[in-house]
Amino acid sequence: MKIPVVKEILNANDQVADEIRAEFKEHSVFVLNMMASPGAGKTTFILATLDRLPQGTRPGVIEGDLASSIDADTISARGVPVVQINTGGGCHLDAPMIKSALPHLPVPELDLLFIENVGNLVCPANFDVAADLAVVVASVPEGHDKPYKYPGMFTVADVVILNKADMIEVFEFDVDYFRRGVEMVNPDTPLFVVSAKTGAGISEWIEWLSSQQG
């Protein structure tokens, strides 16, 4: 008698993620999943990055929001290809949503794709959207205790951005306490302290990002 071996079957999201990962790989598109609380400054950070990318880089953006096209309009005004996904109340993006957005982007012509997830420091951490890097953007006004309170998100981060650094003194933000919180759940994750508004720290981040693209 043969003992049946039950193989792990991928769930529907992971199956679709694998499909689109293959498409990204075929066209050498490097993909970032940008995750953060509402109002941490994801869009402003993406804009600051777009403005300083190495000459010749061809970026694209997928914007995820429950409603509105406010962020996509902002990106589009820069002349960058962008698609808005409205989740209609859903708390995160998933792979099927990304798949449905791709026909609206010139994928073969892109080098770098930013997926701006729904503003939520909890749910997006659990869904594969076929990104090469999970980028968690925290911001100074949220307070330095976030890694301790939202460990799941900081655990999945491949890189942590601390944005609105120009407000560190105003908010009496303890960068070392924040850094220790990140290291506690995710010891080797790089942390970039930046201000998307002033541009401080952005070139260091871009240098690191370029080193990751293979």
Place this chain on the structure above:
Amino acid sequence: MKIPVVKEILNANDQVADEIRAEFKEHSVFVLNMMASPGAGKTTFILATLDRLPQGTRPGVIEGDLASSIDADTISARGVPVVQINTGGGCHLDAPMIKSALPHLPVPELDLLFIENVGNLVCPANFDVAADLAVVVASVPEGHDKPYKYPGMFTVADVVILNKADMIEVFEFDVDYFRRGVEMVNPDTPLFVVSAKTGAGISEWIEWLSSQQG
């Protein structure tokens, strides 16, 4: 032949919510469900409210977080009865969690119970925790577009607090644009512009709150 009438059956969460609502009513406890993004200042706002409650008010607090007891420790230091619920990754509080917390609070001796939900501007909107008022706390550094991007949360609000008002100029926050966004989804909701840090606007909020308690 009698045609069977299928009555709407309450889901498990709503059943438990009704149970604990009855318990709150029996003991005349007025309950606030405090919802906000991570770092909007819910705890600081609760503390500012506790400090200015009418003489003789007996408050209690339930703190909801994915992990840690940072907020409960802060509340406890004020000598206010508090219970910390750790959701272990869950993105919202639900009625069974509140039910499990109640034996740890002196419910019959309370007048006012603050339920500080998980920091999340999406999921908590959909779960009844037997509160009398849904209080949505937005904060200036998050930006004035939040009601447009997260309409679900602002739709369920019985009252909206705009916190960190001392930062309105620094962040070039457009209060009218924010107010119009709230009114668009929820026309008659009162809005209080406050700074939990400086205390500005807190007494107006408390006056209104007192008028709501039966």
